[in-house]
Amino acid sequence: MSRRPRFAILGTGNSGQAFAADLTLKGYEVHLAELPNFADTLHAIERRGGIEISGDAATGFARPKLLTTDLEAALEGVHILIFGGSAFAHEPWCRAVAPYLRDGQYILFTSNFGALRFRQWQQEWPIRADVTPVEAMSLIYATRAPEPGRVVVIGVKSHLPAAALPATRTPSFLELMKPAFPALVAAENVLFTSLNNLNPIVHPPMVLCNAGRIEATGGQGWNLYQEGATASVTRLMEALDADRRALMQRVGLKSLAFKEAFGVLYRDYGVEKETLEATLRESPIHSDPAFPAPAQLDTRYLTEDISFGLVPWAALARMWQQPTPTLDATIQLASVLVGRNYWDSGLLPEHLGLAGMAPEEVLAWVR
Amino acid sequence: MSRRPRFAILGTGNSGQAFAADLTLKGYEVHLAELPNFADTLHAIERRGGIEISGDAATGFARPKLLTTDLEAALEGVHILIFGGSAFAHEPWCRAVAPYLRDGQYILFTSNFGALRFRQWQQEWPIRADVTPVEAMSLIYATRAPEPGRVVVIGVKSHLPAAALPATRTPSFLELMKPAFPALVAAENVLFTSLNNLNPIVHPPMVLCNAGRIEATGGQGWNLYQEGATASVTRLMEALDADRRALMQRVGLKSLAFKEAFGVLYRDYGVEKETLEATLRESPIHSDPAFPAPAQLDTRYLTEDISFGLVPWAALARMWQQPTPTLDATIQLASVLVGRNYWDSGLLPEHLGLAGMAPEEVLAWVR
Secondary structure (H helix, E strand, O other): OOOOOOOEOOOHHHHHHHHHHHHOOOOOOEEEEOOOOHOOOOOHHHOOOOOOEOOOOOOEEEOEEEEEOOOOHOOOOOOOEEEEHHHHHHHHHHHHHHOOOOOOOOEEEEOOOOHHHHHHHHHHOOOOOOEEEEEOOOEEEEEEEEEOEEEEEEEEEEOOOEEEHHHHHHHHHHHHOOOOOOEEEOOOOOOHHHHOHHHHHHHHHHOOOOOOHHHHHHOOOOOOOHOOOOHHHHHHHHHHHHHHHHHHHHOOOOOOOHHHHHHOOOEEEEEEOOOOHHHHHHOOOOOOOOOOOOOOOOOOOHHHHHHHHHHHHHHHHHHHOOOOOOHHHHHHHHHHHHOOOOHHHHHOOOHHOOOOOOOHHHHHOOO | OOOOOOEEEEOHHHHHHHHHHHHHHHHOOOOOOOOOOHHHHHHHHHHHHHHHEEEEOEEEEEEOOEOOOOOHHHOOOOOEEEEEOOOOHHHHHHHHHHHHHHOOOOEEEEEEOOHHHHHHHHHHHHOOOOOOOEEEEEOOOEEEEEEEEEEEEEEEOEEEEEEEEEHHHHHHHHHHHOOOOOOOOEOHHHHHHHOOHHHHHHHHHHOOOOOHHHHHOOOOOOHHHHOOHHHHHHHHHHHHHHHHHHHHHOOOOOOOOOOHHHHOOOHHHHHHHOOHHHHHOOOOOOOOOOOOOOOOOHHHHHHHHHHHHHHHHHHHHHHOOOOOOOHHHHHHHHHHHOOOHHHHHHHHHHHOOOOOOHHHHHHHHHH
């Protein structure tokens, strides 16, 4: 495989546009792909002739090599597929690209058990190509797209653990990726990256504990982090985090406390303060006006982070008789507030290929 | 017993002052009592010579017959003791008045299992006098005291169920009380009044779902009902209410849905609207500027309503294998947010003399 990988970016959301523009300006060959039903943004980018990027990743106008809804063409000759969108879209995207996957390709998910789910689909559907799923602990960019073809990167993580499944393939993936993304570091395995995702710790408490204000204001006139991450709200984050860390300990994985992990991810920005409350409320990235509060409750801040974060954590813990009282209570209250049962849309051990497995069996499987 | 009862009002909080002033202006003999350690307000009232009351109950300047910290004098010749303060103070007050209680007296609590606890203390301590505990479903006044000796009544409930323990004594109590408080009506029994308290349904959801805003603003600049009781917050109230009503059904008691009960309690004010959200947000009583949001989380809106409302409900339900998922989740999240375990301060079946009793045994006991 060439030392200079070619990329397919799957999806034209904020992250997809940021990946495509950043990698293109770094000199890589990039294919930006979209599903035909969601091609409006792709067509807008085609009309502009590319993507204007500004902020912390790169500044300039990027013309990706290929903008397409033809997934076969998008994957042709590509070494790394990057999927930056919502975990809800993992499954439809993987179904769509499945016929065109080729031996030796990597597909990068940004947490939410993407790698374990992919391996499960490879068996179920099946997918015959020898593709390696990889998972980063979170998105690399904090980014917003004010209009199609223009993307503003508010922050770039400075230290982002990632692992392949199996983890024995992590070094060869990082060798390909690190020139483009020096912030990537080897994680122990994909269980570590999925159990260390920070979004489910930080987002649901802010939304639940500010539900009245979100609905009364439509998210206008205040910043979710600056005004919403108060002392009691951060106590809820730390209690969720304690449940999560107890689960990681149950599996024999080292864990980083949320407060420290959040600081590490944004190390270059001096985000970390004495208290978690100060860290979140005074963060220059998250108090940026481009980083608005959600306009209603039913957004990815709950829907994605609970279905693909808190629910699978709580479900694995339940399978291993590990109590997670605050995870359970948060899922229940969010379900009531939004009026949907998040257990119905959430990932369960069977969706991860882990049903009935003991912790040590799971560890052996991801190694 | 005289047809014109004499009253001892226990405590000089908002409600105590409202009871004392209202009953005095209605021509009753009132003894207003306070514990020596909390006598500042009482002394301020003494200096003023009485209590100025305005608003919906009465208007005028009331001079109660007796203002005292001498509880023996306060209870002398009294027919009805009224306790309007926090459920946290039930026990210290009952200990303080225990030596001076006399046969034939009634002691009125405003919900929160006051009557069942009193019967339990009568056995434990013991109290020999044949005193009848009575319980109203909630406070009769919505009231604020802007300064000691001046009280503003924002609302008076127009229909307030009350019951004695045993319920066979309810008619004789109401005969004494109804001339002063025509809004009082006979409740089935004290289990009904304690399980129909509305505060634990309405208060904790508004506080938990506006926790960030309460802490970020100190409760200033917005109204908890008008801006805090949004659609999702009222969904949480209705889910708590569903758990509560399932518990009442388990005991064979009829229940009134929170939404309807809230309207009934404030019937004369036209509070009830099409949706619970509209009822609460547009209530002229609760959006009154004198009805402020709490300045921090750790107030009676959580502390009293969870310890003496949600916890005993959930604990009784647990004893009877009745699932209450939203009650349990709310208690857990409130405990985490405030940093205290509400189960430690909350009422359990053994505090109510109900440990190990089946629903039908409890019903027989309160009849």
